Amino acid sequence: MATRWGICSTGKISHDFTVALKTLPAEDHQAVAVAARKLEDAQEFSRKHNISKAYGSYEELARDPDVDVVYIGNIHPHHLKACLLFMNAKKNVLCEKPLAMNTKEVKEILDSAKRNQVFLMEAVWTRFFPVSEEVRKLLAQREIGEVKMIRSEFGIPLLHRPRLVEKELGGGALLSLGMYCLQFVCMVYNGERPESIQATGVCLDTGVDETVIVTLKFSEKRMAVFTYSSSMKLPNDAIIVGTKGTIQIPSWMWCPTSLIVNGKETQYPLPEPCLPLNFHNGTGMRYEAEEVRQCLLKGLKESPVMSHSDSLLLIELEDEIRRQVGVVYSQDCL
Ligand SMILES: NC(=O)c1ccc[n+]([C@@H]2O[C@H](COP(=O)([O-])OP(=O)(O)OC[C@H]3O[C@@H](n4cnc5c(N)ncnc54)[C@H](OP(=O)(O)O)[C@@H]3O)[C@@H](O)[C@H]2O)c1
Known part of the structure; x- marks a missing residue:
């Protein structure tokens, strides 16, 4: 069964991550929903990436029962709030780096992951190349x-x-x-x-x-x-x-x-993207996505490679x- 991804926010890195997912087998990875602060942004992103559900708030994505794991791609001053929202809704999370702004915030996020017994990883994609x-x-x-x-x-x-x-x-x-x-x-x-x-x-x-x-x-x-x-x-x-x-x-x-x-x-060449990317070698995010899938299949709550x-x-x-x-x-x- 495919890992069903929810995409939180529709900025540059979320675009590249969603393109990277498409370089993996569809039977393993699917982007099933996207949320943005504005509904129009989510709808535009969903059309571009052929994602069936678009939400105008992160809260709606957190409530979607068809999402296994949320990729958080908003800017880092907002990672703490987004991580807590999704993990309290029992969603697994892959959050863009930096995980948060300082040690105090990161500790709050790690505590929440443990309390909610969900998978959490900081998206340090380099480690999975x-x-x-x-x-x-x-x-x-x-x-x-x-x-x-x-x-x-x-x-x-x-x-x-x-x-x-x-x-x-x-x-x-x-x-x-x-x-x-x-x-x-x-x-x-x-x-x-x-x-x-x-x-x-x-x-x-x-x-x-x-x-x-x-x-x-x-x-x-x-x-x-x-x-x-x-x-x-x-x-x-x-x-x-x-x-x-x-x-x-x-x-x-x-x-x-x-x-x-x-x-x-x-x-070690990378696959070609199906759409133009914002960042160098963006399709390389496929490796962190696959790491998340493998951890979820094994029932792990953190990755041994980026713990x-x-x-x-x-x-x-x-x-x-x-x-x-x-x-x-x-x-x-x-
Ligand atoms: N792994 C990598 O190689 C890589 C590369 C670049 C960036 N990043 C990380 O990814 C994150 C996003 O970077 P980006 O370049 O994609 O940023 P971006 O396109 O400027 O913004 C990403 C999203 O953040 C939200 N946002 C922007 N300004 C905001 C504000 N003032 N208040 C609340 N939310 C705001 C928006 O979400 P909505 O769509 O919901 O409105 C926006 O779409 C950063 O934490 C960055 O460190 C990682």
């Missing part, structure tokens, strides 16, 4: 020996997008871009908490972070460094340096389709980076 699976396999086999250093970058000029600039829209480059570098470091070091973290950078006049360099020190003299920026294009690759070799992930490291292991490159404790570590480190750079959201003051 075949390239990432291969990286985890190579690390487990100690293919490059002991990892000593990680470097990664994510920088794209995006200051024309209000969502990256305005504080009340969840602006700031860390939660939109830098978190991909951070989650990569956390994945490679297997969820270990760093011994120290140092962030230095520049902010926009709106008070959100624009370009930041972060250095992390782990046990056993292991290091990581990453740079992120919403004002400039960076090389956007990643490298893991071990005692016996290197693993390189060429641009774009957050949606990777090739891998270089000790100089030898392998390609609740992974989300918690990520947001705690993000809070610390923001504290050092001087970014405060209204949600931090509640």
